[in-house]
Amino acid sequence: MDSNLLVQYGPALLRGFGVTILCWAAGCAIGMALGFVIMLLRQIEVKPLRWLLRAYIEVIRGTPFLIQLFLLYSGGPAIGLRLEATTAGILGLGIYGSAYFAEIFRAGFQAVPKGQVEAAHSLGMPYGGILRRVILPAMLVSTVPALVNMMAILTKETVVLSIITVPELMYEMQTMAAETFASFETILGMALFYWLLVEAVSRLGRRMEARVTRFLSHPSNARA
Amino acid sequence: MAITESPAAATATQRSAPAAEPTPMVTIRGVSKAYGPNVVLRDIDLTVNKSEVVCLIGPSGSGKSTLLRCINFLEVYDRGEIRIEGQLVGYSDTTPRRRLSNAQLRGLRRNVGMVFQQFNLWPHMTALENVAEALVQVRGMDKGAAADRARQMLARVGLADKADSYPSRLSGGQQQRVAIARVIAMEPHLMLFDEPTSALDPELVGEVLQVMRDLAADGMTMVVVTHEMGFAANVADRVAFLDRGRIAAFGPPREVFHESPDPRLTQFLQTYHERNSF
Numbered sequence: 058m059d060s061n062l063l064v065q066y067g068p069a070l071l072r073g074f075g076v077t078i079l080c081w082a083a084g085c086a087i088g089m090a091l092g093f094v095i096m097l098l099r100q101i102e103v104k105p106l107r108w109l110l111r112a113y114i115e116v117i118r119g120t121p122f123l124i125q126l127f128l129l130y131s132g133g134p135a136i137g138l139r140l141e142a143t144t145a146g147i148l149g150l151g152i153y154g155s156a157y158f159a160e161i162f163r164a165g166f167q168a169v170p171k172g173q174v175e176a177a178h179s180l181g182m183p184y185g186g187i188l189r190r191v192i193l194p195a196m197l198v199s200t201v202p203a204l205v206n207m208m209a210i211l212t213k214e215t216v217v218l219s220i221i222t223v224p225e226l227m228y229e230m231q232t233m234a235a236e237t238f239a240s241f242e243t244i245l246g247m248a249l250f251y252w253l254l255v256e257a258v259s260r261l262g263r264r265m266e267a268r269v270t271r272f273l274s275h276p277s278n279a280r281a
Numbered sequence: 282m283a284i285t286e287s288p289a290a291a292t293a294t295q296r297s298a299p300a301a302e303p304t305p306m307v308t309i310r311g312v313s314k315a316y317g318p319n320v321v322l323r324d325i326d327l328t329v330n331k332s333e334v335v336c337l338i339g340p341s342g343s344g345k346s347t348l349l350r351c352i353n354f355l356e357v358y359d360r361g362e363i364r365i366e367g368q369l370v371g372y373s374d375t376t377p378r379r380r381l382s383n384a385q386l387r388g389l390r391r392n393v394g395m396v397f398q399q400f401n402l403w404p405h406m407t408a409l410e411n412v413a414e415a416l417v418q419v420r421g422m423d424k425g426a427a428a429d430r431a432r433q434m435l436a437r438v439g440l441a442d443k444a445d446s447y448p449s450r451l452s453g454g455q456q457q458r459v460a461i462a463r464v465i466a467m468e469p470h471l472m473l474f475d476e477p478t479s480a481l482d483p484e485l486v487g488e489v490l491q492v493m494r495d496l497a498a499d500g501m502t503m504v505v506v507t508h509e510m511g512f513a514a515n516v517a518d519r520v521a522f523l524d525r526g527r528i529a530a531f532g533p534p535r536e537v538f539h540e541s542p543d544p545r546l547t548q549f550l551q552t553y554h555e556r557n558s559f
Contacts, residue, residue, distance in 0.1 A: 180419060182415055182418050
């Protein structure tokens with residue numbers, strides 16, 4: 058890449074990078090929080106609620122993210138929801154992620170050994186405490202790989218936000234490419250950049266996994 | 282592992298002598314339970330008195346674990362009633378067959394400890410944290426006091442030096458002793474044991490049984506589902522033999538093991554004699 062281009066467009070690219078990270082982190086946080094709540098609500102034995110949540114997950118997973126984003130950003134005003142592009146982008150990413158996160162959490166919830174929960178019940182522990190101190194840590198162990206995978210996927214989905222004019226990295230790149238015709242290098246640079254980002258997320262994930270399973274790591278851990 | 286011999290323990294060892302008026306701890310009257318067409322408990326009557334050790338023995342599928350789990354309502358029973366210290370288990374005493382709220386059920390379970398076949402320790406907590414957790418959450422103790430008490434309880438089961446070990450670093454016998462410490466920390470009035478040594482390697486069974494013997498000597502009321510006939514014969518005050526959901530024989534161990542005419546019981550005991558003669 059021409060060094061003049063970097064000087065000229067560097068600041069914009071850096072800002073774009075910041076926005077990308079912001080959208081990704083906020084989107085992941087919203088997606089996980091929402092996904093967790095959805096998982097908990099799905100445990101309630103009320104049929105209409107179950108259908109509703111199931112439909113939500115099916116629709117979100119069954120439609121392209123770009124279309125969801127258009128609906129939220131362009132269709133939103135029709136129902137009085139007027140969102141600024143970045144806000145819409147973050148919210149969209151969160152909603153999109155929530156359906157997947159909810160499914161990951163559901164699998165994790167089902168994988169919690171029943172005996173551990175029974176032991177807590179038999180000691181008279183309240184459900185909130187059991188959830189926080191017994192179920193959640195056990196869930197973390199089994200779900201971290203899937204959660205990290207989903208977070209890595211969401212880093213790549215942030216590029217879609219450029220279409221609704223969120224000034225994230227892809228958007229700034231396109232602006233630069235349009236103005237300078239330096240398209241091949243920029244796209245190659247982009248690809249490299251996202252790959253590095255995903256790599257960083259995966260590494261972070263491996264660390265998290267090692268951390269949440271540290272109590273299991275034992276050379277002669279034959280049973281368990 | 283030794284529990285200090287106190288005067289209280291000395292009197293407790295005489296508890297099996299016919300006391301004037303035994304106080305019932307658990308009364309089970311006409312309890313039945315079925316999973317669909319499969320009847321697992323049929324019209325069970327059983328009384329466990331205070332400071333008494335009652336062992337439930339019988340072939341697998343005879344309903345002994347289910348009966349035990351009904352006592353603290355981990356399993357719902359369909360008919361009859363179970364009372365612990367007079368309080369009806371799982372259902373309202375005033376409105377027939379209305380389930381207790383979760384809070385009421387927790388209140389009842391506070392006084393009933395349970396030890397499981399698979400230990401069911403929380404793997405992400407150290408031995409100390411496993412024991413301290415319910416003290417904080419249920420008893421409302423502050424963390425420091427709970428940790429102190431947890432340490433004492435671990436010492437009582439001979440594991441003072443393992444306080445900071447995670448369960449994955451402990452042998453099965455040690456894990457089960459932590460599980461027992463977790464229960465006795467709550468000072469239960471009644472302890473339920475669901476095959477506490479069945480998942481252990483043979484050489485680790487003894488250490489768990491010794492802790493249970495110490496508890497019995499201290500006057501703990503215990504209901505024990507077990508395949509350890511030696512423990513039942515030597516420690517139990519009374520033994521109930523369950524067969525196909527019924528109590529087929531009940532009485533002091535000597536009677537049940539040597540004087541019962543029940544052919545199913547004779548056959549059941551025969552398998553133990555065969556296994557232990559080599």
